[in-house]
Amino acid sequence: MSAPTxxxxxxxxxxxxxxxxxxxxxxxxAPRCEKLRRxxxxxxxxxxxxxxxxxxxxxxxKEKLExxxxxxxxxxxxx
Amino acid sequence: ALALLPARCLxxxxxxxxxxxxxxxxxxxxxxxxxxxxxxxxxxxxxxxxVGGAAGGxxxxxxxxxxxxxxxxxxxxxxxxxLGQGDFQLVDHRGRPRCKADFRGQWVxxxxxxxxxxxxxxxxxxxxxxxxxxLDRDAALPRVQPLFITVDPERDDVAAVGxxxxxxxxxxxxxxxxxxxxxxxxxxxxxxxxxxxxDEDGDYIVxxxxxxxxxxxxxxxxxxxxxxxxxxxxxxxxxxHMESYEPLLD
Numbered sequence: 001m002s003a004p005t006x007x008x009x010x011x012x013x014x015x016x017x018x019x020x021x022x023x024x025x026x027x028x029x030a031p032r033c034e035k036l037r038r039x040x041x042x043x044x045x046x047x048x049x050x051x052x053x054x055x056x057x058x059x060x061x062k063e064k065l066e067x068x069x070x071x072x073x074x075x076x077x078x079x
Numbered sequence: 080a081l082a083l084l085p086a087r088c089l090x091x092x093x094x095x096x097x098x099x100x101x102x103x104x105x106x107x108x109x110x111x112x113x114x115x116x117x118x119x120x121x122x123x124x125x126x127x128x129x130v131g132g133a134a135g136g137x138x139x140x141x142x143x144x145x146x147x148x149x150x151x152x153x154x155x156x157x158x159x160x161x162l163g164q165g166d167f168q169l170v171d172h173r174g175r176p177r178c179k180a181d182f183r184g185q186w187v188x189x190x191x192x193x194x195x196x197x198x199x200x201x202x203x204x205x206x207x208x209x210x211x212x213x214l215d216r217d218a219a220l221p222r223v224q225p226l227f228i229t230v231d232p233e234r235d236d237v238a239a240v241g242x243x244x245x246x247x248x249x250x251x252x253x254x255x256x257x258x259x260x261x262x263x264x265x266x267x268x269x270x271x272x273x274x275x276x277x278d279e280d281g282d283y284i285v286x287x288x289x290x291x292x293x294x295x296x297x298x299x300x301x302x303x304x305x306x307x308x309x310x311x312x313x314x315x316x317x318x319x320h321m322e323s324y325e326p327l328l329d
Contacts, residue, residue: 001280003194003239006246009201047282048197 004045012044016052028060154325162300163292167264169228172241172253179298185224186321187294188313191270193231193285194243199306201246207291208248209310210317220321225251230272230287232261268292268300293317295324 004012019040022033030037041049118126166179188207192200204227211225225248229235232255235243240253255261265272272287291313293302301320304313 001282003234003243005242006201009198013198045195045282046278046280047195047284050278051197051284 008043012040012048015040015043020056023056150323157299157301160300163268163294163298165263165267167256167267168260169254169256169264170237172237172244172255174237177252177254182224182226182294183298184296186221186296186317187224187226187292188317189226189228189268189292189294190290191228191230191265191268191272191287193229193287194235194239195231195282195284197284199289203289203291203306204244204247204251206310206313208251210313211248211250213310213314214317217318220318222250223317227251227253228264229253229255229261230265230270231274231285232256232258233274293320295320 015036019033019036022036023030026032040052044052117123163179168176168178171177188211190200190203190207192203194200207225211223214220214223227240227244227247229240235255237255240255244251244253256264270288270290272285275284275286277283289306291304291308292300293304293316295301302316304316308316
């Protein structure tokens with residue numbers, strides 16, 4: 001299976017960006033963006049979909065840290 | 080004029096015999112205005128200027144010396160590190176065998192990546208190409224050789240690398256080889272690379288160091304640029320290295 005060409009890469013990135021924009025507008029409400037999700041999955045290699053999903057998670061987590069700050073998990077009991 | 084002098088000069092001035100200093104509250108009114116034993120205005124200005132000049136000169140000298148020492152220290156560190164020593168035997172994207180000696184005498188910007196890379200490698204190669212373009216604009220500078228070496232020799236054969244590098248700078252040369260040869264050059268340049276798990280298509284992502292290396296004409300590592308460095312900053316840095324270049328190993 002040969003690597004995506006530049007055109008294929010750009011098509012994949014565009015689909016990913018559209019999908020992510022949809023998620024941004026609907027605050028991560030995945031079902032609303034189902035059609036764009038399918039488009040994204042069809043234009044990108046499976047490995048890339050997984051990779052970009054993880055990247056999205058990371059970016060959202062980073063954003064959360066930057067806006068809400070870091071709260072280590074609370075332990076029960078001992079002070 | 081006294082206000083322009085750094086503190087240490089004022090301290091030195093205060094060590095001079097009191098009558099050489101201008102009388103404080105009178106201003107520089109000349110021989111008739113001051114006490115009978117004070118120097119004339121012209122002479123006082125000359126003293127201040129001479130001391131100021133000496134202090135300024137000393138400061139410039141010390142600053143230059145500090146800069147020289149910093150550069151010497153850096154050269155010692157680079158020499159000890161000697162990153163990228165040893166030969167490599169790879170094949171370029173046209174099928175020609177290439178070894179390190181082929182690039183001696185050239186400035187090289189080197190990036191390790193793989194053709195199945197989702198986004199980072201195209202971005203970095205785009206950036207590298209742009210930096211080379213910027214440097215190309217200055218006819219006085221030697222032409223930089225952009226180089227791409229794959230960290231995924233299992234999939235990136237000559238044809239695959241050829242298809243890949245076509246999309247970037249026209250001078251970008253892609254190199255590949257056997258897994259052993261690639262492992263050897265990656266370890267010579269301390270590049271980390273680790274193939275991830277394969278999916279049902281046999282596709283996988285290779286986690287790897289994301290760095291653009293600058294190699295001098297003697298083939299040794301001189302500097303590196305991470306993801307946060309823009310093409311402009313890279314071009315600026317390469318230009319500075321070219322202008323101050325001295326061979327690392329004698």
